[in-house]
Amino acid sequence: MNITLVTILLLASITFMTRYLFLEEKLPLRLGPNISQLLSFSGPAVLTAIFIPILFFNNNEIDISVSNAYLWGGVGSIITAYKTKNIYWTIGFGGIVFIGVSSYF
Amino acid sequence: MIKGATDMLPLSLAVLPWGVLFGSLAIQRGFSWIEGQLFSAVIFAGAVQIVTIELMAENTRYITILFMALVISSRHFLYGLTLREKLSKQSLKWRIGLGFLLTDELFSLSGHRKSYASKYRLYYALGAGGSFYLAWNIWTAIGIIAGVSLPDLTNLGLDFAVAATFIALVIPEIRTVPVLVCVLVSAISSLLFSFYGFELSLVAAASVGMLCGYGVQRVRS
Numbered sequence: 001m002n003i004t005l006v007t008i009l010l011l012a013s014i015t016f017m018t019r020y021l022f023l024e025e026k027l028p029l030r031l032g033p034n035i036s037q038l039l040s041f042s043g044p045a046v047l048t049a050i051f052i053p054i055l056f057f058n059n060n061e062i063d064i065s066v067s068n069a070y071l072w073g074g075v076g077s078i079i080t081a082y083k084t085k086n087i088y089w090t091i092g093f094g095g096i097v098f099i100g101v102s103s104y105f
Numbered sequence: 106m107i108k109g110a111t112d113m114l115p116l117s118l119a120v121l122p123w124g125v126l127f128g129s130l131a132i133q134r135g136f137s138w139i140e141g142q143l144f145s146a147v148i149f150a151g152a153v154q155i156v157t158i159e160l161m162a163e164n165t166r167y168i169t170i171l172f173m174a175l176v177i178s179s180r181h182f183l184y185g186l187t188l189r190e191k192l193s194k195q196s197l198k199w200r201i202g203l204g205f206l207l208t209d210e211l212f213s214l215s216g217h218r219k220s221y222a223s224k225y226r227l228y229y230a231l232g233a234g235g236s237f238y239l240a241w242n243i244w245t246a247i248g249i250i251a252g253v254s255l256p257d258l259t260n261l262g263l264d265f266a267v268a269a270t271f272i273a274l275v276i277p278e279i280r281t282v283p284v285l286v287c288v289l290v291s292a293i294s295s296l297l298f299s300f301y302g303f304e305l306s307l308v309a310a311a312s313v314g315m316l317c318g319y320g321v322q323r324v325r326s
Contacts, residue, residue: 012147020204022185045314051271081276090273
């Protein structure tokens with residue numbers, strides 16, 4: 001087997017392990033009600049921590065200026081999501097703002 | 106199953122640019138088409154794939170590559186923990202299948218109180234996760250076929266679609282003060298941690314956000 005193939009399989013084991021580990025029944029771990037309540041916040045917390053850096057960072061540098069189309073598009077998306085609660089409107093309207101601002105600057 | 110796939114559709118479409126980017130990157134960095142496709146078929150994790158294929162192309166030390174993959178993947182521990190109560194009771198077949206498919210996207214559709222609790226809900230998740238898997242692999246294949254004829258896509262702002270999708274999923278969830286606090290704190294800490302180039306910024310920021318949301322909930326009840 002060549003080295004690339006071995007690396008790919010090792011990487012696959014790593015990602016699978018991180019996904020599967022806590023789903024294993026035999027893992028000696030019981031989550032109390034407090035931990036469960038804490039974990040109920042994981043969805044919004046993780047997704048926010050993923051999208052915020054996309055809006056603010058460009059090539060690893062923070063960009064807080066009026067010419068940052070990601071920020072305008074993000075604001076547009078947040079308002080649309082709040083008003084419509086619809087994923088297609090949110091991506092659509094946010095996308096239009098994003099493209100509009102990027103072509104303006 | 107169909108319902109799961111249709112609910113996943115906007116998310117599957119939002120990662121189209123990423124999948125194509127990854128496929129073309131694999132070819133541009135000198136990997137064969139089989140290797141490129143294999144990344145998506147068995148690793149099935151966008152950020153891990155894009156980062157590691159760059160590192161492999163630069164002949165980075167083996168251990169560094171594996172460590173980076175673990176760091177980027179570490180947020181999945183949180184997903185597993187969150188879904189443990191529901192999914193660990195299911196049969197091995199479901200746990201392995203849905204565990205393999207447990208991406209950010211599938212997790213973001215797992216917030217329902219009854220998720221994974223019934224056969225219907227399990228098939229829903231299979232439809233969502235499975236269709237996302239198919240889409241990711243098709244987008245990768247398109248990128249591989251386009252290969253070198255594609256320009257460098259990284260600077261075209263294609264990642265905005267992913268951000269907008271996650272905004273669409275998070276904002277409607279903010280129905281209580283603790284969740285609002287959780288989201289705001291997570292946002293501010295992710296900015297701070299990323300600004301200082303902290304490797305585990307994502308997981309750290311999410312954890313701080315969760316703790317603050319939980320704290321506020323405790324104080325108020």
